[in-house]
Amino acid sequence: MLELRGIRKNFGKLAALNDVNLEFKENELIAIIGPNGAGKTTLINVITGVLKEDSGTIRYLHKEINVLPAYLRARLGINRTFQIPKPFSNLTVIENVRIGALFSNDKKGQTMEEEVERVLSLLRLKSLADKPAKELNTEQKKLVDLGRALVSRPKFLFMDEMGAGLAEEEILTLSNLIRGIQKDEGVSVVYVGHVMKLVKQLQCPIAVFSEGSPIFQGSYDEVTSNPAIIKLYLGERYAQS
Amino acid sequence: MGLWEVDCVRFSKQLRTSIILIALLLVFYLVAPYLYPNRSFFETLLVLTILSLSFNIVYGFTGYMPFGYAAFFAIGAYGFGIGIVRHFGLVSSFLLGGLASLALGLIFVPMLRLRGAYFAIANLAGFEGAYYIISNQSLTFITRGPYGISVSSVYNPNITYAVSLLLLVIVIVVTYIVRTSNFGLALRAIKDDPLVASISGINVGLYRGVAWLSSAIFAGLAGGAYGWYISFFYPSTVFSINYSLFAILFTIFGGPGTIIGPIIGTTTLYSLYQAVGLSYPLYSTLAFGALVVVLIIVLPEGLKKIFRKYLKWEML
Numbered sequence: 001m002l003e004l005r006g007i008r009k010n011f012g013k014l015a016a017l018n019d020v021n022l023e024f025k026e027n028e029l030i031a032i033i034g035p036n037g038a039g040k041t042t043l044i045n046v047i048t049g050v051l052k053e054d055s056g057t058i059r060y061l062h063k064e065i066n067v068l069p070a071y072l073r074a075r076l077g078i079n080r081t082f083q084i085p086k087p088f089s090n091l092t093v094i095e096n097v098r099i100g101a102l103f104s105n106d107k108k109g110q111t112m113e114e115e116v117e118r119v120l121s122l123l124r125l126k127s128l129a130d131k132p133a134k135e136l137n138t139e140q141k142k143l144v145d146l147g148r149a150l151v152s153r154p155k156f157l158f159m160d161e162m163g164a165g166l167a168e169e170e171i172l173t174l175s176n177l178i179r180g181i182q183k184d185e186g187v188s189v190v191y192v193g194h195v196m197k198l199v200k201q202l203q204c205p206i207a208v209f210s211e212g213s214p215i216f217q218g219s220y221d222e223v224t225s226n227p228a229i230i231k232l233y234l235g236e237r238y239a240q241s
Numbered sequence: 242m243g244l245w246e247v248d249c250v251r252f253s254k255q256l257r258t259s260i261i262l263i264a265l266l267l268v269f270y271l272v273a274p275y276l277y278p279n280r281s282f283f284e285t286l287l288v289l290t291i292l293s294l295s296f297n298i299v300y301g302f303t304g305y306m307p308f309g310y311a312a313f314f315a316i317g318a319y320g321f322g323i324g325i326v327r328h329f330g331l332v333s334s335f336l337l338g339g340l341a342s343l344a345l346g347l348i349f350v351p352m353l354r355l356r357g358a359y360f361a362i363a364n365l366a367g368f369e370g371a372y373y374i375i376s377n378q379s380l381t382f383i384t385r386g387p388y389g390i391s392v393s394s395v396y397n398p399n400i401t402y403a404v405s406l407l408l409l410v411i412v413i414v415v416t417y418i419v420r421t422s423n424f425g426l427a428l429r430a431i432k433d434d435p436l437v438a439s440i441s442g443i444n445v446g447l448y449r450g451v452a453w454l455s456s457a458i459f460a461g462l463a464g465g466a467y468g469w470y471i472s473f474f475y476p477s478t479v480f481s482i483n484y485s486l487f488a489i490l491f492t493i494f495g496g497p498g499t500i501i502g503p504i505i506g507t508t509t510l511y512s513l514y515q516a517v518g519l520s521y522p523l524y525s526t527l528a529f530g531a532l533v534v535v536l537i538i539v540l541p542e543g544l545k546k547i548f549r550k551y552l553k554w555e556m557l
Contacts, residue, residue, distance in 0.1 A: 048440060074442035088433040091426075099430045102423055103442030148441060 001025055002047070002078070002156055002188075007056035009042055009212075016042040017053070018212035024156060024190060029182045031191045031199045033223075034209030035233050040192045041083065043209070044158045048080050049073045060156075075103045077155035081162065085141035089134035093125055093144055096133055100148035119151040123177075139170075150181065156188045157181075163195035175201035196224075196234070208233070252421040258557050259417050262501065263410055270406055280398060286511055287405045288467045289487055293495075293503035294412045295459035296488035301498035302419060302428040303452050305353065308361040309368025311484035313342045313457045317464025318479040319375055322390035323383065331395055335404070335465050342461020345371060346454045353449050368480070376476035389475040392468060401470045408466060412459050416500050419452075428452055429498075460488075487511070490529060493536050496545025499556045505544060 002024040009017040016039045034040055045051040049070030058066040065073055087096045101112045120126045123143045133144055142162050175198055182189040206223050208216040274283050299305050320341030324334025352363045378386045419425040427448050431438045435445050495506025518525030545556045
C-alpha cells in the first residue's frame, strides 16, 4: 500500500497539490483524470521524488519514503513513465531497457539479460533493439520509456498520459497493453491522463482531480454521469442521458 | 547489481581489438625512440596520452568539461615531489602523487552540482586557487613555494619511461572496463538525462563522483611521472593551463568516450605542435585556441564521427 497523507505542493501562490489524501493498493489498475493544471503530473513528480512536497507524508512498506531521494524510491519499486517520453536518446533501445534492469526491484530468478529480452518482446521492440532511441518515432519512444520502467519489476507504476494523439485502434491496443501489464506483471498501474476514450477502455476505477486534490472517485459510468464533473471538466457530450 | 559488473558479451566483443591496440602501442613506444632519438618527445607524448585518457573518463563519459583539469596533473607532480624531498621512497612518493590528486578531486566534488560553462569556470577558479596555495611563500617549508621542487635524486629516465608505459596500459584497461561495464552504461545514461537516470534507480551523484575521482587519480599519476622525468619544476611549470587545453583538445579531436580517440588525438596534434609549434610558438597557441572553438562547434565528436560516417567503423 502506498499512502499519501496531507500532501501539499505550491508553485508560488498556486496550490498544485492541495492537501491530497490517497491510497494506492497493490495489484490494481486505477486512472486519474482531471483538467490541465489539476495537479496530476505534479502528483507523480512528488511520489517519485522528482519534486519535494511542501508538507505531508508518503508511506510505503511501513516507511516514510518522502525523505528518500528518487533513486532509492525507484529501487523500492516505484517507477514511472513520462508524458513526453524520455528515453536516453544516445543509448540504443536495448541499452535503455538494460538501464531499467540495473536496479531491478525483484528478479524472480531470472538473469538481467533474460528479463531485458522478455520485456523487449512483450513490447514488440526486439527488431529495434540496436537502434539509438533518438531515431525512433514518438510511439516507439513511449514504449522504450515504458520498457525501462517495466523491466525493473516495479510494485507501483505511474504512467503519465500515453494516449495523446492516438487513433481509435491504437487506443484500443494501448489500453489492452496496459491492462495486460497490470495483470501479468503483478504491478499496480496508476494511469494519469485525460484521453477519455483510453480511460474508458481501461475499465477501472477513476479518481477525478481538480485544483490540486481528488474530488470524486468511482467507475467510468459514475464519473461520466456526475453532473458536477460534466460541468467542471468533461462537457455536455459525456452526459449519459 | 555491482558497480563494476561487466557485461560478458560486450566485454569480449572488442577484447581482441583492445589487446592488439595495447600491443601496437607497446611496440611503438619501445621501437620509435630508436628511429627518432628524442627521449623527451616520447616521454612527454606518453604522459600527455595518459592525461588525455584520464580527462576522457570525465568528459567522455559524464560530459563535464573541467577547464582547470591541469590542477590534478600539477598536484600529482607536487605530491610526488614532496614525497621524494621527504624521503618517502620512490613507490610511496609516486602513489602520493595520485593520492594528492584524489584529495583535490574530493575537495572539488561540490563543483559537480554546477553544469556546463558554470562548472568549467568554477573548476578553472579551483585550479587558480590550488596554484596560489602551492606557490605561496608561507608554505615554503612544505611545497618550497615559488622556489620550485627538485627530484633529481631519483632521476632515471629509463624507469620513468617504463612506469609511464605501464600507467598507459592501466588507464586503457580501466577505460575499457568503464566502456563495457554497467557502470559505464549508467554513466552514459546520466549524461543523456540525469533525471530519468535517477528515476531508474541510479545514484547519479555517486556515479559521477566515482568517474571524477578515478579520472583525478590518473591525471595525478601522469603529473607525478612528468615531474619525475623533468626532475626540477616550478609551480608555474606544472600549473600551466596548457595541460588543460592539451587534454581537452586532444580528446575532442580524437573522439570523446572512446579509447583510440584520445590516443590518436594526442599523437597527431602533439606531433604537429612539436613540428610547427617550436618554430612558431605564438601561432601554434593561436591555432590551438581556434581549433578548440571550431571542433566544439563543428565536430564535437571528433574523428569518431568521421570514422563512423565514412569508414562505417565504430571507434573502440
